[in-house]
Amino acid sequence: MSRKIIIAIDGYSSTGKSTFAKLISDRTGYLHLDSGAVYRAVTLFALRGGWIDAENNIDQKALRSAMRQLRVSLRPDTYINEENVEGLIRQMDVSNAVSPVSAIGFVREYVDKLLRRYGKKGGIVMDGRDIGTNVFPDAQLKIFMTADAKVRAQRRYDEMIEGGKQVTFEEVMQNILDRDEKDTHREISPLRQAEDAIVLDNTDMTLEEEMVWFKDLMHTRFGIDI
Ligand code: DC
Numbered sequence: 001m002s003r004k005i006i007i008a009i010d011g012y013s014s015t016g017k018s019t020f021a022k023l024i025s026d027r028t029g030y031l032h033l034d035s036g037a038v039y040r041a042v043t044l045f046a047l048r049g050g051w052i053d054a055e056n057n058i059d060q061k062a063l064r065s066a067m068r069q070l071r072v073s074l075r076p077d078t079y080i081n082e083e084n085v086e087g088l089i090r091q092m093d094v095s096n097a098v099s100p101v102s103a104i105g106f107v108r109e110y111v112d113k114l115l116r117r118y119g120k121k122g123g124i125v126m127d128g129r130d131i132g133t134n135v136f137p138d139a140q141l142k143i144f145m146t147a148d149a150k151v152r153a154q155r156r157y158d159e160m161i162e163g164g165k166q167v168t169f170e171e172v173m174q175n176i177l178d179r180d181e182k183d184t185h186r187e188i189s190p191l192r193q194a195e196d197a198i199v200l201d202n203t204d205m206t207l208e209e210e211m212v213w214f215k216d217l218m219h220t221r222f223g224i225d226i
Contacts (some may be wrong), residue, residue: 001169003117003222004030004121004122004123004139005038005122005137005139005140005222006119006122006123006124006126006129006136006138006140006141007024007030007125007139007140007141007143007147008126008132008135008136008139008141008142008143008194008197009021009125009126009127009128009130009131009141009142009143010055010128010129010130010132010133010143010191010194011127011144011145011191011200012145012147012152012176012180012183012191013144013152013156013175013176013179013180013183014152014155014156015145015146015147015152015202016145016147016155016202017128017145018032018034018036018127018212019207020127020145020202020207020210020214021034021125021126021127023207023210023211024125024211024214025104025125026147026224027123027215028213029051029123030124030125031076031118031123031124032076032124032125033074033076033115033118033124033125033126033127033128034067034074034076034078034125034126034127034128035111035115035127035128035129035131035135036098036124036127036128036129037074037078037086037089038074038078038106038111038114038115039087039088039089039098039101039102039107039111040078040094040098041072041078041079041085042067042070042072042101042102042107042110043089043094043098043101043102044080044088044094045066045070045080045126046063046097046101047068047093047094047097048064048220049062049066050101051063051066052078052097052100052101053178056096056097056100056224057099058104058222060102060104060106062223063069063104063107065105066112069127070088070110071215072114074118078096078131080218082219085210087204090163090176091165091169092171093215095156095175096135096175097176098179098187099179099182099183100182102183102186103182103186103187103188105188107187108188111182112134112135113176114137115131115135116136118137119136121186129183129189129190129191130189130191132144132194132196132197133189133192133194134189137194140189140222141198141217141218141221141222142194142196142198143197143198143199143200144193144194144197144198144199144200145199145200145201145202146200146201146202147201147202147203148203149173149176149177149180150173152171152176152202153173153176154169154173155187156172156176157169157172157173160172160197162163175181195226198217207219214226
C-alpha cells in the first residue's frame with residue numbers, strides 16, 4: 001500500500017469497532033488507535049482519585065487540575081504514565097462511569113489533542129464516536145458501524161464471560177442502552193453519522209464478511225488493494 005489515508009470508524013457501543021479496526025490494521029499495516037481507551041483511561045484516573053461518587057457526580061474542578069499531571073499513551077496497549085491499564089479500563093466500574101466523563105468539555109479537549117497528535121502522518125485507523133465528525137473531519141474514509149442492540153449485548157457479554165468477568169446479560173444490555181442514549185444526546189461532539197460516512201450494519205455479518213466488504217471498498221474507492 002502506497003497511499004496513507006486516515007480511516008475513521010465511528011458507531012454505537014459494542015458494534016465491534018475495535019475488533020474490525022484491529023483487523024484492518026493487521027491487513028494494511030496502519031496503526032490502530034482506540035479513542036475510547038483514552039476516555040476509559042481518564043475515567044479510571046478519576047475513579048482512583050475519588051473524583052467520581054457513587055451517583056456518577058464528578059468533581060470537575062479537582063479532576064481538571066489533576067489532569068495536568070496525567071499522561072495517557074497508546075502503545076498500542078493503554079498506559080497511564082508507565083502503567084499498563086489495558087485490562088483495568090475494560091472493567092464494569094469504568095464502563096459505568098465513562099459516558100459522563102466523556103461528556104466534559106475539558107476532557108474532550110485533552111483527548112482530541114492527544115488523538116490528533118497520533119494522526120499527523122496519516123496511515124492510521126481510529127475508532128470511536130466522533131472521529132469522522134470532530135477529530136478528523138477530513139478523513140478520507142469514514143465508516144459508521146451499527147447493529148441490533150441485543151446482538152451487540154450478546155457479543156459483549158460472551159467476550160466478558162470468556163475473559164473471566166462476573167456480569168449478567170441484563171447488566172451488559174443496560175450498560176449498552178445507557179451509553180447509546182448518553183453518547184447520542186450529549187452536548188459536545190455527540191455520536192452521529194457524518195454525512196460522508198458509509199454505514200456498516202453488521203447484525204448478520206461475520207468478521208470475515210466485514211473484511212470482504214472493506215477490501216472491496218478500498219479497491220473501488222481508492223484503488224488500494226489489500
Ligand atoms: O469505544 P468504547 O466503548 O471503549 O468507548 C467508551 C466511551 O467513551 C463511550 O461510551 C463514549 C466515549 N467515547 C467518546 O465519547 N468519543 C470517542 N471518540 C470514543 C469514545
